[in-house]
Amino acid sequence: xxxxxxxxxxxxxxxxxxxxxxxxxxxxxxxxxxxxxxxxxxxxxxxxxxxxxxxxxxxxxxxxxxxxxxxxxxxxxxxxxxxxxxxxxxxxxxxxxxxxxxxxxxxxxxxxxxxxxxxxxxxxxxxxxxxxxxxxxxxxxxxxxxxxxxxxxxxxxxxxxxxxxxxxxxxxxxxxxxxxxxxxxxxxxxxxxxxxxxxxxxxxxxxxxxxxxxxxxxxxxxxxxxxxxxxxxxxxxxxxxxxxxxxxxxxxxxxx
Ligand code: BGC
Numbered sequence: 001x002x003x004x005x006x007x008x009x010x011x012x013x014x015x016x017x018x019x020x021x022x023x024x025x026x027x028x029x030x031x032x033x034x035x036x037x038x039x040x041x042x043x044x045x046x047x048x049x050x051x052x053x054x055x056x057x058x059x060x061x062x063x064x065x066x067x068x069x070x071x072x073x074x075x076x077x078x079x080x081x082x083x084x085x086x087x088x089x090x091x092x093x094x095x096x097x098x099x100x101x102x103x104x105x106x107x108x109x110x111x112x113x114x115x116x117x118x119x120x121x122x123x124x125x126x127x128x129x130x131x132x133x134x135x136x137x138x139x140x141x142x143x144x145x146x147x148x149x150x151x152x153x154x155x156x157x158x159x160x161x162x163x164x165x166x167x168x169x170x171x172x173x174x175x176x177x178x179x180x181x182x183x184x185x186x187x188x189x190x191x192x193x194x195x196x197x198x199x200x201x202x203x204x205x206x207x208x209x210x211x212x213x214x215x216x217x218x219x220x221x222x223x224x225x226x227x228x229x230x231x232x233x234x235x236x237x238x239x240x241x242x243x244x245x246x247x248x249x250x251x252x253x254x255x256x
Contacts, residue, residue, distance in 0.1 A: 008078060008086055011023045011026070012091050013091045014035045015035065016043045016192065022223070024056075025221070026231060027054050027058065028054040029231075032059075032082055034074070036062075038065075061074050065090075086138065089227060094114050116163050126139065136178075138181055139175075140227050143187075145186050168183065172239040176239060181239035183240070185230070190218040190220060212248060213251075
């Protein structure tokens, strides 16, 4: 039997990239999928078609996770249309590069709003329902190697991901007694739209590849398999942890 038969999973930001790949993979394992998107309905429809191609069912919900009312509506729609919600993948994320001294309030709010506030309050809405119904659940956050590792000129992004790391540890303690686990996946450089500029900048890309022992960027599928594992029964005793998927990038300090 598929490992996620009869389960329902919300995957935020699943109109592209890692989120889309996770949506398809969870569907292949038997889950019904809530495709959350903010501004790319065509990408969300593409995800839906790909979910259906592996035999799954998907619904689309437009929600900007940085808005509290949208996160509430996302959970409400999930229960209304699919009757339950077992798995939450907080994948939606953005980054904005700038020297620290040039960061604007607008960019700070945008990055922290999606990456941190979004994951925070959507998890809260997800947990409240499970708590009231006394049901177990899984939260999987798509964090980054930069929850731990410096990323010069991306201070807002690092602040959001570092906070996500600590939020996961804190919630593991609070949610454990409810039977809800929470873990982070920390991808390195993955071939997704967030890295479009990097992919078009050969000198930058070559410099980055030198730091990756496996000598390639990751594929969204490299991340999706781990998300499927963390959502399944085999991961029942795992909570409060971060799993790095980066081709060896983080451990690769060496003298030139
Ligand atoms: C960032 C990418 C970056 C990668 C490795 C990711 O979290 O989104 O822009 O290339 O980390 O540094």
